[in-house]
Amino acid sequence: MKDFPQLENAAQDRAVQQLLHWSLANGLVLHPPNFKAYSTDAAPVTLFPTPFPRSSFDLAVRVQPVFNRLYAKIAASDKWLSSIVDQLTEFDQDFTGRLWRTYLQAKADGITQPLALGLVRSDYMLDQNTDQIKQIEYNVIAVSFAGLGPKVAHLHRYLNQSGAYDAHGGSEQYYDEGDIATSEATAKLAEGLARANDLYHGQSGSGSPTSTIVLFVVQENERNVFDQRHLEYTLLRNHGLKSRRATLAEVPAVTRTDPDTKQIFYSPTNDEISIVYYRTGYAPTDYKSDRDWETRLNLETTRAIKSPTLLSQISGSKKVQQLLTDKALVERILNDNVGSSPSSANEKVTSEEIDLLLQTFVNIYPLDDSPRGREAKQLAFSNPERYVLKPQREGGGNNIYKNDIPSFLKSIPELQWNAYILMDLINPPSHPNKIVRAGEVYHEQVLSELGIFGTIVWDTELGTVHSNTTADYLLRSKFSSSNEGGVAAGFGCVDSLYLY
């Protein structure tokens, strides 16, 4: 493994100028914090790629289709989810509870589209203690940075090729080009959308696949809109597939649904919508009114393929992640029939694959009165430095780390503790990379989080899987001194992999 290049001041200044120009010239950008529709800032990125073991990366890639299948199985039927619905919703009635009630209403109204599309991302950190990758979370809705992430690898390869990393007063390449891992996540997610669109056409057996459009349901004044636009451009360029955008609030005005066929159309251009792709709707604040919830309900019953469905979104809750640390349950879901049809197991997952998947889990405890919950309540006070406390409620607050845990728990009634899960803290290596943000260079140790994208199209009635892919990666890094890592939110930055 190579050390980071040590650049003298003038050389670093040149490299930073190259980095800013390249980012701005190639759409590695965000709208500025004071949102302006015709302006961008360069996205925060690292100056160098961050080292990551190739074997760990390969493992994350390998288990992705298994994760895709596991979560698809969960969301192919409401049987198991309804058996745990109290645990899921007890402490999050307003959000997870409402998603569930909206699902039940949609089911009562009639769900007309059996196909579902997953555009997902599984996030990991490398754990120094075990030298294994450990899953942080599995994201099933509005996963971001498939558009911008791959550009950082291009940027770092460009800097390398131009000689900007040469620390010896020359213009040589510092890294072997192949060691900076490229990512085709944009193209692969676009491919997932195109595959679902094709299957939509297969159902009706009529019309050209490019006669329908994809509806991106988005947030208003999204700073990270270019991440989405790169996906739209790739969809149009590679597949001839058009897309339109609307906020939840705009959807009723710009769509109409045929009451008989449940086909949904984008009214301004009269195009049929084959896929409703959510880049909003994941946080309680995304629903500004009851009307937005009603819109979500109405979209769920249309013929368009949803990414994700309500059940799929619910499957991404932290409570499900905690329950899945039970090997027997994972085996039962993957290999037994939890779908509504016996044909759901159209592809067997091997025992080795299940073991690899389980290896990526850390311990996650409930804080309830089960034996495991009681154990956790002790650990939270005896060894708080080993844990992070995460609220089950979506968008309901930030994580509580290490020695802040005991005093926090003491500050609330014990009956409320079960609103949280206690999770092993992962101990990732830190690296002396540099972050360029708003033109300034910050030099601190960074921690990195690897995201592996995946796409899956499955039949929620039959349980069959039509396509299931791993879709390259995202690397995000943050200062080791900070605990939160959202890039668009203002912390951390986008990075690329130097594989060793």
Next chain:
Amino acid sequence: MKDFPQLENAAQDRAVQQLLHWSLANGLVLHPPNFKAYSTDAAPVTLFPTPFPRSSFDLAVRVQPVFNRLYAKIAASDKWLSSIVDQLTEFDQDFTGRLWRTYLQAKADGITQPLALGLVRSDYMLDQNTDQIKQIEYNVIAVSFAGLGPKVAHLHRYLNQSGAYDAHGGSEQYYDEGDIATSEATAKLAEGLARANDLYHGQSGSGSPTSTIVLFVVQENERNVFDQRHLEYTLLRNHGLKSRRATLAEVPAVTRTDPDTKQIFYSPTNDEISIVYYRTGYAPTDYKSDRDWETRLNLETTRAIKSPTLLSQISGSKKVQQLLTDKALVERILNDNVGSSPSSANEKVTSEEIDLLLQTFVNIYPLDDSPRGREAKQLAFSNPERYVLKPQREGGGNNIYKNDIPSFLKSIPELQWNAYILMDLINPPSHPNKIVRAGEVYHEQVLSELGIFGTIVWDTELGTVHSNTTADYLLRSKFSSSNEGGVAAGFGCVDSLYLY
């Protein structure tokens, strides 16, 4: 010829949002007016491509190599230019005069590189009176928009393909895709640089062509830097050729020249510079001090190929443009030997080609005591509405139009009139396009100026031409109510061609 699409308000709003996002996501950008190194604004562009007759476009493309050759011949020797030096410099001693004196000094010191590279652009307007294209000016230094120009054609094709131009409530393509002319100007100018670099290596017979670099000599805080960067990225991607940037003021500190071989090196990385490419030095204000002039002199005597040489830059003066309206002179320069060697005429220009070239000229008059000058002095007062008065002095002021001419001439001593040339006003068609600028949509008639890029590498000693290409186009449009058209300066915008 199709009319412009008539979009309803909501459809136009969507199209403008698509336009802004695409521009910002694809580097069709400028630094904002309050320069900020990590921010950009979308460049001002038209919403639609502007119609232009295909036959006129084809003619402009066809005569480009003839223009390249004509100006190369002029700059292949100082014989003719020195014969007109008084006319060239009399009213512009500080700039054209200084360029000339700097050239004489370089010649005395010893010019070591016989090759010269031209990256040029010939600008035209369509004249409604004659239905012919008429040349506005021939640009030999720092020609811009080979980077951004082609992106506008991509943008308009994207809008067309996505259905944004469909005025009938659908998502159909409004234009046949092939009618929106693409431009490969970025790649073709990069190809010109690569060709000159190859020839540089051919001279020494040693080293890999990618071991040398191109030095971009640039202005400080250039808002239009992305136009240049796209050229640099293409140079690296297509040819593996690296580039570095320095202002005139920085050049002495970041370069060193071998006193014997006159090879010049970029000191920070010790790379040999094969080409000095000026994106500054065209206006008097680009030289902040005598030291900058000395830098220009020193660069002229290095072994690096200059784009342009001092003689080449002088050949682009308005006085030369005025003198070239004499057919006999053009024929003599093109077909006779004005170079320093009889072998200069290595490729004959046909009489038909000369006629086509001359057809693009409007009448340009001196305001001196020659018979033609005396005629012009009368015309300026009898029919001022047919003319524009242009100062010969570079960067010395703005043009004077039509009925402002008589009062302006009366306001200065007649001896000073010769500092100007009087030029036929071209009467271009106007079109009801729309301009998007800082997020606002302006709807007025626009006038368009077509620029055809060219590249040429020639030997100034032998007069031989090594390569000579036409390099696609730029279209700029401005409100018909404004007289000036610089995009980066804040007027007008970049456009693309709808050929009919």
